Amino acid sequence: MREKFRQFMAGRYGTDALNQFLSIAAVVLILLSLVTRLGLFSWLGLAALIYCYFRTFSRNISRRTEENYRFYSFQERLMGKWKGVKRRWADRKTYRYYRCPKCRQLLRVPKGRGRIEISCPRCGTQFIKKS
Numbered sequence: 001m002r003e004k005f006r007q008f009m010a011g012r013y014g015t016d017a018l019n020q021f022l023s024i025a026a027v028v029l030i031l032l033s034l035v036t037r038l039g040l041f042s043w044l045g046l047a048a049l050i051y052c053y054f055r056t057f058s059r060n061i062s063r064r065t066e067e068n069y070r071f072y073s074f075q076e077r078l079m080g081k082w083k084g085v086k087r088r089w090a091d092r093k094t095y096r097y098y099r100c101p102k103c104r105q106l107l108r109v110p111k112g113r114g115r116i117e118i119s120c121p122r123c124g125t126q127f128i129k130k131s
């Protein structure tokens with residue numbers, strides 16, 4: 001039996017971080033559908049599960065590897081955003097955040113200094129804001 005399974009899996013992709021995420025998401029969605037009694041969640045959970053199995057047994061390994069890389073970079077971007085939100089929340093009393101009108105760079109200025117001229121360190125644009 002084990003040998004058969006090994007033969008079956010030969011040349012197939014197997015599991016990765018994205019599949020782990022998908023299987024957890026499927027369980028969470030199905031639990032949600034049980035709690036909320038919304039059919040939508042169970043369909044989404046089923047879709048996640050099917051996609052997970054499809055990826056595990058796929059023979060197109062380079063394509064699946066690429067998907068996993070994209071998943072990693074998406075996860076990193078999300079974590080970066082979350083860190084930014086956390087930091088802004090932590091120093092909301094002492095700093096104000098503005099975006100440069102030209103290059104959209106996020107700038108942090110100390111609060112309570114009245115109207116100040118801010119110059120963007122990235123592109124050099126100057127603009128006036130209340131701090």
Ligand SMILES: [Zn+2]
Pocket residue numbers: 100101102103104105120121122123124125
């Ligand atoms: Zn700028």
